[in-house]
Amino acid sequence: MKPDLRRTPLYSRHCGVGAILSAFGGWEMPIQYEGIIAEHAWCRKSSALFDICHMGEFIFEGDPEDDGMEGIFTFSVKSIPVGRARYGFLLNDNGGVIDDLIVFRIDVRKFMIVVNAATANNDFKVISSRLNGGVFNDISGETAKLDLQGPLSRDVLADCFGDRISAIPYFRFVKMKICGVDAIVSRTGYTGELGYEIFLPSSTVGTLWEMLLADERVRAAGLGARDLLRLEMGYPLYGSDLDEETTPVEAALENFVDYLKEFPGKKALLEQKKRGIAKKRVAFVVDGRRSPRHDYLISVDGGVVGRVTSGGFSPMLGEGVGMGYVTPGVDTVGAKITISHENIKMEAKTCELPFYRSGSLRT
Amino acid sequence: MSFYFTKDHEWARVEEGRAVIGISRHAADELGDITFVDLPKEGKEVRQSDAIASIESVKAASDIYSPVSGKVIRVNEALEKMPELINENPEEAGWLVRIEMTDPDELQKLMTQAEYAEYLKKS
Numbered sequence: 001m002k003p004d005l006r007r008t009p010l011y012s013r014h015c016g017v018g019a020i021l022s023a024f025g026g027w028e029m030p031i032q033y034e035g036i037i038a039e040h041a042w043c044r045k046s047s048a049l050f051d052i053c054h055m056g057e058f059i060f061e062g063d064p065e066d067d068g069m070e071g072i073f074t075f076s077v078k079s080i081p082v083g084r085a086r087y088g089f090l091l092n093d094n095g096g097v098i099d100d101l102i103v104f105r106i107d108v109r110k111f112m113i114v115v116n117a118a119t120a121n122n123d124f125k126v127i128s129s130r131l132n133g134g135v136f137n138d139i140s141g142e143t144a145k146l147d148l149q150g151p152l153s154r155d156v157l158a159d160c161f162g163d164r165i166s167a168i169p170y171f172r173f174v175k176m177k178i179c180g181v182d183a184i185v186s187r188t189g190y191t192g193e194l195g196y197e198i199f200l201p202s203s204t205v206g207t208l209w210e211m212l213l214a215d216e217r218v219r220a221a222g223l224g225a226r227d228l229l230r231l232e233m234g235y236p237l238y239g240s241d242l243d244e245e246t247t248p249v250e251a252a253l254e255n256f257v258d259y260l261k262e263f264p265g266k267k268a269l270l271e272q273k274k275r276g277i278a279k280k281r282v283a284f285v286v287d288g289r290r291s292p293r294h295d296y297l298i299s300v301d302g303g304v305v306g307r308v309t310s311g312g313f314s315p316m317l318g319e320g321v322g323m324g325y326v327t328p329g330v331d332t333v334g335a336k337i338t339i340s341h342e343n344i345k346m347e348a349k350t351c352e353l354p355f356y357r358s359g360s361l362r363t
Numbered sequence: 364m365s366f367y368f369t370k371d372h373e374w375a376r377v378e379e380g381r382a383v384i385g386i387s388r389h390a391a392d393e394l395g396d397i398t399f400v401d402l403p404k405e406g407k408e409v410r411q412s413d414a415i416a417s418i419e420s421v422k423a424a425s426d427i428y429s430p431v432s433g434k435v436i437r438v439n440e441a442l443e444k445m446p447e448l449i450n451e452n453p454e455e456a457g458w459l460v461r462i463e464m465t466d467p468d469e470l471q472k473l474m475t476q477a478e479y480a481e482y483l484k485k486s
Contacts, residue, residue, distance in 0.1 A: 036421040037396040037447075224395070224421060289399040289446070291419050312421065313398035320399075344417070344424060 008053035009144060009202045010209055019222060025118035025239075027054040030222040037315055039225035043191055044316065044359070047150035048221035049212050056120030057143045057199065058113040058127065059106075062134020069111065072130045073103065074248065074257040074265070080105040085171050085188055088256040089248055090115075090123060091265030095272060096244035097251070099123050100236065102188065104173060112184070112199070114145075116238045130264070144205035149195030149229075151360035152217045157185070157196060160211065165196070170362055179207045190226060192233035192359035231321065232314050234283055234353030240294055241281065241309045241323060249273060250325065252281045279306065279325040284337060284348040285355065286320030289313060292348070296341040298324050305330045308339060316356045320346065323353075366454065367430060367470045368479035369412075374454060375430040375462075375470060382431045382462045382470075386418070389483055391453040394420035397446045402438040402459060409433065409462070411469050416459050418449070427459065431469045437461040 005028040014021060019030040030051060033039060042048050064070045064078040075088035082105050090098040099119040104112040115123045124138050148157060157165040161178060165185055168174055173186035181204045189195035200208060212218050227237065236242045236251060247265070248257050249272050257269065286292060292311030297304050311322025322339070330337065335350045367375045372390035375382045391397070399419040409415050415429040438460050442448060449457035474482055 032395065035396050035450075037398075228421070289419075290401075291398060291421075291424065293424070313419070341424075343414075 006054070008051050009205050010051045010053065013206065013209065014051070017220070019220075024223055025054055025116065027117055029054060030220070031224045032222040033220045036222070036224035036228060039219065039221035040228045040315055042219050043150045043193060043221055043225060043229055045151065047148060047152040047156050047215075047218045048191075048225065049209070049218050050147040050149065050221055050223075050226055051209070052145040052147050052197070053202070053205065054117035055145055056115040056117060056123065056138065056140040057145070058115070058124060059137050059139050060111045060113065060127075060131070060134055061109055061136075062131075063109065064111070067133035068131045069134065071262050072127055072264075073101070074263050075103075076258055076261050077103050077105070077111060080111075082107060083172055083174070085173060085186060087171075088258075089253075090126060091247070091263065091269075092244055093264055093268065094244075095247035095249070095265040095268035097238070097242045097246055097248065098126055098244060100238050100242055104184065104186065106175065106184070114197075114199075118239060142202050144200055144202040146198045146200075146205065146208060146212070147189055147191075147195060147226075148198065148212060148218070149189045149191040150193045151363070153193070153195050156212065156215050156217050160215070161185075168196075179204050179211065189361075190235060191229035192235075192354065192356060192361050193229070194360040194363050228312055228315070231310055231312055232316055232354065232356035233359070234323065234355060236281075236323075237310055246279075246325070247272060247277075250277050250279050250281060277328055280328045280331045281309075281323060282306075282326050282331040282350050283323045283353045283355065284321070284339075284350045285317065286322070286339065286346045286348045288319065288346060290320045290344065290346040292320055292322035292324075292339045292346065293341070296322075296324075296339050296344070298326055298330075299338045299340065300330055300335070305337070311339075314355055316358075320348075321355045322348075366476050366479075367473035368476070368482075369428065369430045369473055370482065371428050373427060373430050375473065377467070377470070378461075380464075381436065382433065382464050382467075383458050384415070384430060384460050384462060385458040386427060386449065386453055387479070388453050391450050391457070394418065394422060394425065396421045397449045400442040400446045400449070400459070402442065403435050405435055405438060407435045409435065411466075418446075429462065430473055431462055431464050432466050433462040433464040435460050436463050
């Protein structure tokens with residue numbers, strides 16, 4: 001282990017069951033327990049538990065408009081009703097994505113911002129510099145996060161903590177007691193399945209982890225399975241599919257940009273829309289079981305048109321799937337492309353997202 | 364039955380005068396779930412240490428090098444639909460190819476089972 005890697009409160013539990021751990025976003029995280037494909041399958045059919053304690057959580061308390069929170073992200077925060085969550089971006093002045101994140105409105109004057117692990121420190125600085133009032137704190141250290149994802153997750157949580165959980169709609173959350181402490185249970189996730197993200201104090205996360213794993217419907221899953229699950233949904237991964245050199249216009253994620261409000265980077269996005277973009281995110285399915293991987297070349301008729309940013313073998317489709325950025329014009333659905341790397345070559349066809357459409361996400 | 368191992372974690376064993384080739388349990392575990400195997404055409408001639416196949420897993424794509432020289436006389440077609448056979452049983456059902464050896468003495472340059480176990484401990 002590199003000395004500068006951080007560990008979650010569940011580290012010794014992961015080691016105790018023989019998990020394979022690896023560096024991710026500055027943390028030493030469980031990549032797999034029994035096996036990536038088996039954990040992926042369990043999440044699609046039952047309920048998988050993920051240690052996501054590495055992600056960052058910030059709390060803002062104040063008036064979203066007067067204190068400047070409203071003008072920071074690509075989406076409006078003042079219009080989020082209490083008890084709901086909204087996804088979007090923190091951009092730089094060039095429109096590049098500093099991070100993708102979710103804002104939860106806990107109360108009229110209280111918001112929780114959940115960010116990626118590797119970007120958390122910089123996000124905190126950037127957001128702080130854009131605020132002109134209110135109280136803004138990084139609570140990542142004392143806050144744990146577990147994701148319970150899969151079609152049986154609702155039944156599991158309702159059996160453990162009562163029926164209140166059954167009534168939470170997609171992208172909404174409740175504040176409630178979990179294992180005797182104040183927690184947030186949110187109907188959000190990164191897998192395409194019905195699922196929940198649970199935020200609670202780090203000191204109690206071990207108790208919850210063990211309680212959920214005691215249910216035979218629940219098994220631990222690592223970041224390897226999580227990556228495959230999100231890939232099948234076409235969800236971008238920050239650092240692979242999104243970065244500061246890429247805008248939401250190029251990433252085909254303008255659904256999460258509200259042009260009716262002001263935010264840093266807006267001018268650059270409008271300019272880009274007017275002048276045209278140099279690259280566009282595209283999804284594709286491989287003809288066969290080969291895995292496209294980060295940095296493989298994308299070409300059309302022998303000419304390189306872009307690079308793969310994420311890819312892998314989709315167990316649900318039985319084929320390789322991926323996404324990447326290509327010259328605009330190549331991104332029409334059904335276009336034939338070739339993916340290559342050294343002596344590896346595969347034929348593929350561009351397609352719409354998500355790759356996998358039978359998930360329990362909105363059930 | 365004697366297994367011979369390479370430093371790249373391939374194995375060879377002799378069956379009816381032919382070499383059967385595969386990857387070791389250690390290699391299969393390191394690769395993780397195997398999702399695709401690209402095997403050579405029957406009839407292909409290879410030299411010892413030539414790339415003979417490629418294996419893709421949920422983690423990486425890896426070339427497999429032939430432990431012996433000779434001609435590929437059979438490939439394990441079951442792997443096309445069930446590459447997971449390599450994870451389940453890398454030294455039996457997960458074999459890759461069968462080779463008509465041109466120089467069986469090459470096997471003596473490889474590690475025995477005991478030497479390979481020692482090699483794994485050191486690496």
